[in-house]
Amino acid sequence: MTIKLLLDNLTNPALLFFVLGILAVRIKSDLEIPPDASKFISLYLLFSIGFKGGQELENSHVSQEVLYSILLGVSTAVMIPLYSFFILRKRLNVEDSGAIAAAYGSVSAVTFVTAGVFLENQHIPYGGHMVAIMAMMEAPAIVVGVLLIRFFGKQKEQHATNMRQVIFHSFTNGSVLLILGSLVIGYLATEKQALDIKPFTTDIYKGFLAIFLLDMGIISGRKLNDLFKAGWFTALFAVVAPLLNGCLIAIISGWVTNDVGNRFMLSVLAASASYIAVPAAMKIAVPKANPGLFLPMALALTFPFNITIGMPVYMEIIQHFK
Secondary structure: OOOOHHHHHOOOHHHHEEEEEHHHHHHOOOOOOOOOHHHHHHHHHHHHHHHHHHHHHHHOOOOOHHHHHHHHHHHHHHHHHHHHHHOOOOOOOHHHHHHHHHHHHOOOOOHHHHHHHHHOOOOOOOOHHHHHHHHHHHHOOOOOOOOHHHOOOOOOOOOOOOOHHHHHHHHHHHHHHHHHHHHHHHHHOOHHHHHOOOOHHHHHHHHHHHHHHHHHHHHHHHHHHHHHHHHHHHHHHHOOOOOOHOOOOOOOHHHOOOOOOHHHHHHHHOOOOOOOHHHHHHHHOOOOOOOHHHHHHHHHHHHHHHHHHHHHHHHHHHHHHH
């Protein structure tokens, strides 16, 4: 890995705002982002990335490469929770193992957005269909996690929630619905119509991302103590599993596409962990699962690891296996 690539990533303003958020918590500052403002920025980022992805998709065409990329993405979302569950079961109960496995099989939209900025700084484009793949990877991991809990759980009543409700909630979750909806709207909009809202969808994008990562840093800093209490096993899993997933897909994706940007995005999606869609779904499907475990893992360890060390590593592997 080149030192320059790592330093460029570590000195990225958005990332430094994330570090500032953690620092603010550790020094007990009263710095915070109002909840309503944080929610608005989250919605804005999802809207912006979805709309721009739809525009890119409209300018491209559905090829064999795109179909294979979709297949790889969905397969990844199914396989990661399967193997993760059995590793986690060595130390954790069925409910927590299934919830964590689902979180690591699913994806983080914020990590995806940050990865887009990373590529932009390297002047590397990626296909609009990657936004669709990101949205399609949310639900399969949640379904697999719930199925594993039901199959291996001691109680055979298997919770009151039926699988249809879980699947429905996975696709109607606010973040998933907004990404998919924005993708479709961006696809349908003409170039002139898209240009009319370009100042909102593009020009202020990086500024909002920086503020959002500041908020993520504050939240992560608050959850660090919960993570420390969980012990070394979960902390180790939160770093090692994403690294292995990202590196493996960085290599395998070369059989699907030669596009560096698309391979990088597939790797980042495989390495990321959901802390929005999965917690919301698990609250309905598996109320016994402890959010104080999988939320800090995904948010306080996996997310910062990916945006600091992980992304340069995945890019270096892709460049090596061109």
